[in-house]
Amino acid sequence: MIRFRDASVVYDGGVRALSNLDLEIGDGEFVVVVGLSGAGKSTLIRAVNGLVPLTSGHLEVNGREVPGLDRTGLRELRSEVGMVFQGFNLVDRTSVLNNVLMGRLHRVPTWRTLLGRYPADDVALAAAALDRVGILDKARVRANHLSGGQRQRVGIARALAQEPSIILADEPVASLDPPTSHVVMRYLKQISNELGITTVVNLHFLDLATAYADRIIGLRAGELVFDGPGEDCDAAVFESIYGRSLTADDTMDKQAAM
Amino acid sequence: MTDAAVDRLPPRPAPGRFTVLSGLGALVLTVLTARAVDFDPTGLVTDLTRPNSVVEGLLDPDWSQIWSRRSRRAFIETLQLAVLGTAGGSIVALPLALYATDYGAPNRVVQVVLRLINSVIRSLPDLLWALLFVSAVGIGALSGLLALFFFSIAVVSKLTADTLDGIDRGPIEAGVAAGASNTSMLRTAVLPQILPSYVSFVLYGFEINLRASAVIGLVGAGGIGERIQFFQGRGEWDKLWGLVLLFFLVVFLVERISIVLRRRLV
Structure with a gap:
């Protein structure tokens, strides 16, 4: 169980990456977070395992209050949370x-x-x-x-x-070609379903998001602007997330066709 | 297409004020210091043509020192000093460099203390280390060993620290996110990245130490340098040059081997 309550992250220099976020992700859910780069997707994911500390508010992960954890507590939390990176690391x-x-x-x-x-x-x-x-x-x-x-x-x-009981994936397919992206997404989805692992994936391709997500969370300038099942996520919703209408850049298939 | 592109190149920018001023400054400093130390190239020629027993020894070196038992022993001692000093110093240098990085330090205090230790060790040259230990533990190989030990720490930790600054930070993030302890993270995410460079620095440290072992012997820290000084004191220049040329040969061989090995590493 991941629960943000009134959570904010402000970076040095005053950039507000997360703004008064209220969000609950239940055990075993497969959630995709979408938004423009700079919308706070990475910050949201890295807050869950304490790589980025909250500036204010509350965050509970598996019954632990993350902002109050000391070094040992953080290591224990991180042992239960697997992470997948854009650059593989x-x-x-x-x-x-x-x-x-x-x-x-x-x-x-x-x-x-x-x-x-x-x-x-x-x-x-x-x-x-x-x-x-x-x-x-x-x-x-x-x-x-x-x-x-x-x-x-x-x-x-x-x-x-x-x-892990939770897997966080930060843009896991951003450096991959479309067919390979689907392979990686299928593995993530399959692992989440079969092992009951709560999975939070950041994506910027909308077609990938709707194809795999049980639930989509839309972030815009650090604020939650959409939260619902993948099938509810139509062009109008995406416009509210991206602040503009869809272009070929936003879907992997169309971009691959260019 | 009538005028060639080369004619339409933007004009070369004039040299900046800083470039001009620092160039002039360097020139003025060179001339001033040359005058201050009475630099005179004619002295070089006149002194060389004067009858000189040192140069005569160089022209007719006495190779018998290759077979002399005492010289051979001094040689072996030099090699032993270089090997032991490099091995010991390199082993200590690795954690000193790793735990002084901004990602590897367990906390700020440890980092500041380690960086202080590192910069103190690095600021002393080999000869000063030798003088220090000769006065502390007396004339002999032990003071030479200690000098080379600290000198190796300085060389290897400096070079390793520079490499550590340039590694891929991604695996570090992965290790931290997986809940690894600091030391486990350094071992698994950082060490494999720097290991070939580190081994190459150890070999390089060995080359430097072999050369340094000749110098530190001059102040009584054991090895071939003591033997060189012995012949110098007695004015036996032919024997001295025989020994120096032999030493040159050994250093040259070791360097060639080391360079080949290091090339295969990185």
């Missing part, structure tokens, strides 16, 4: 398996990570995560030898290896 110079094992760092003792000797259970979890996204055979390959889509699947496996 993999370590290129090491194996795919080592990258996925980073998802186990919250549990593996520091001395073991120093020696690179991971417990068998954790290696098993990492392998299972790789298997779920269909690239177990690449486990011993160096991460920089993979294609973009494969790299993002490693990113998903790393989040999955945490055995």
Whole structure:
């Protein structure tokens, strides 16, 4: 359960990235957040695992009040929240398996990570995560030898290896081509459904959002301007989110056709 | 299309005032300092043509030092000093550099203290470290080892710190978001990125230390330098040059090997 109440984030320099947000995301939901760049999508996602602190207001994640957490509390929270990134954020110079094992760092003792000797259970979890996204055979390959889509699947496996109750995905397909984007979105959706993982995905392509989201949240200048099921999200709604009518830039299929 | 594009190039901008002033300043400073130290190129020629036992030794070096037991021992001691000093210093330099970064420091206090330690160590040259330890623990190889140890920390931690500034921050964010401890994050997200450079810096540190070990011997910190000073004191220039040329050969070989290895790394 993720619950924002009157939550605001103001960055140094006075930029209001989130403005008095009230939002509740229930367990197991698959939510897509849409909005222009700068609308506060990234800030919303990074507030959930405490990477960006709230300036004011309340945020409850899995029964914890995030703004009050100390360093240990934050680590515990983050151990339950997997994260998938736009730029994949993999370590290129090491194996795919080592990258996925980073998802186990919250549990593996520091001395073991120093020696690179991971417990068998954790290696098993990492392998299972790789298997779920269909690239177990690449486990011993160096991460920089993979294609973009494969790299993002490693990113998903790393989040999955945490055995999270929540997965946050920040523009997970923004650096991928359309077919690969659909593969990655399908894995995210499937994992959320089968394992009951609450998933929050930032997207800027509207057709992708309506194709996969159970629920769409529209942000504009840090404010919630839409919250409803994907099928309610028509052109008029998008206009209210984007402040202008749709263009080819806003849908992946049309952009790919250009 | 009648006038060529080259004729329509915008005029080259005039050099800025800063460029002109700093260029003039550098010229004036060079002339002033040359006068202050009485620089005179003719001295170079006249002094070289004067009968000079040092130069005569260089023209006819005595190679027998290759086979002398004491010189061989001094050589081995120099190599040992360089290896041990580099190994020890490099191991200490890695955490000193990692925990002084803005993403790796556990807190502000540790970061400030480490940066202070780093800059103090970096500000002393090899010869001063040797003098310091010769006066602290006495003449001999131990003071040489300590000097090279601290000198290695300075070299390796400086170069590693520069590399750490330029790494990909993405994996760090991933590690933090996964709930990793600070040290685990550094080990898994940062170390693999800098490891080849770090190993290359250790090899480079070894090259520098090998050369430095000759210099620090001059102030009594053991190794080949002590032997060089011994011949200098006795005025046996032919033997001294034989030894120096031999040392040059060893340094040259080690450097070639090290350069080949480092090229394969990065």
